[in-house]
Amino acid sequence: MEILLVVDAKMARYHGKHVDQYVLTLMSMVSLIYRDSSLGNLIDIAVVEVVHPEGKTFANKKPGSSQNEVYGKSAEDMLKDFCRWQKQGLKQNPSHPRRFDTALLLTRENICRNPFTQNCDTLGLAELGTMCSRHASCAIVQDNGLSAAFTIAHELGHLLNMPHDNDAKCKILKGSASDDATAAVHMNVMSRMLDHNTLPWIWSNCSRHYLTEYL
Known part of the structure; x- marks a missing residue:
C-alpha cells in the first residue's frame, strides 16, 4: 500500500524540524501492525512522500461565517476538503504525479463530529471500502502522540473495507x-x-x- 503523507501547518509547527522523522516513526509502527499474522494477508506499507502543503488549511471557514467551528474542525468537512485536494490539487501539480494508493492527512487540529459541541473526541475518519477510488481513497487522523499509529492503522482498515x-x-x-x-x-x-x-x-x-x- 503506497501512501502519500500530508502534514498540515499546525502539526509541522508543533513538531518542528523533527516532524518528518516523527511521522515516519508512526508509519513504521503502522507497518508492524499490518504485518501481524492475525491479518491473514500480506500488506506492505510504503510512504512514497511526505508533503507540507504551504498555505493550505483543510476545512477552514471564512472569518465571520455562520458556519465557523467553535471547538474544532468538522471531521466530515475536513475529510471532504482533503479528498478534493488530493484528487484535484495534486493532479494539477506536475511535481506530484499520481503514484500512491491513498493519501493520509495528519493534523493537530481538533476534529469533531459536531464542531459546535465541546465533545471533540474524533481521532480519525475515512470512508469504508474506498481504497480503489481515486476521489475517496483518503483519510484524516489527529496526532495525539505515538498512539496515533493505532488510529492510522484503523482508518486505513476502513479504506480496505474493514468495518468496526x-x-x-x-x-x-x-x-x-x-x-x-x-x-x-x-x-x-x-x-x-x-x-x-x-x-x-x-x-x-x-x-x-x-x-x-x-x-
Missing part, C-alpha cells in the same frame, strides 16, 4: 458473534474505542474476513 469489530456485519460471522462486551472481537484494531482493554495491534476474524473478501 462490533458492527452487525461482524457479529454474523462465525466465531465473531457475542453479547459479551469484553469479547476479543470488540478489542482489536478495528474496535470503535481505544482503551486499556484494547489490543490495537491484533486483527479480529472479522477484519481478516472482509479484507480477504475485498482483495
Whole structure:
C-alpha cells in the first residue's frame, strides 16, 4: 500500500524540524501492525512522500461565517476538503504525479463530529471500502502522540473495507458473534474505542474476513 503523507501547518509547527522523522516513526509502527499474522494477508506499507502543503488549511471557514467551528474542525468537512485536494490539487501539480494508493492527512487540529459541541473526541475518519477510488481513497487522523499509529492503522482498515469489530456485519460471522462486551472481537484494531482493554495491534476474524473478501 503506497501512501502519500500530508502534514498540515499546525502539526509541522508543533513538531518542528523533527516532524518528518516523527511521522515516519508512526508509519513504521503502522507497518508492524499490518504485518501481524492475525491479518491473514500480506500488506506492505510504503510512504512514497511526505508533503507540507504551504498555505493550505483543510476545512477552514471564512472569518465571520455562520458556519465557523467553535471547538474544532468538522471531521466530515475536513475529510471532504482533503479528498478534493488530493484528487484535484495534486493532479494539477506536475511535481506530484499520481503514484500512491491513498493519501493520509495528519493534523493537530481538533476534529469533531459536531464542531459546535465541546465533545471533540474524533481521532480519525475515512470512508469504508474506498481504497480503489481515486476521489475517496483518503483519510484524516489527529496526532495525539505515538498512539496515533493505532488510529492510522484503523482508518486505513476502513479504506480496505474493514468495518468496526462490533458492527452487525461482524457479529454474523462465525466465531465473531457475542453479547459479551469484553469479547476479543470488540478489542482489536478495528474496535470503535481505544482503551486499556484494547489490543490495537491484533486483527479480529472479522477484519481478516472482509479484507480477504475485498482483495
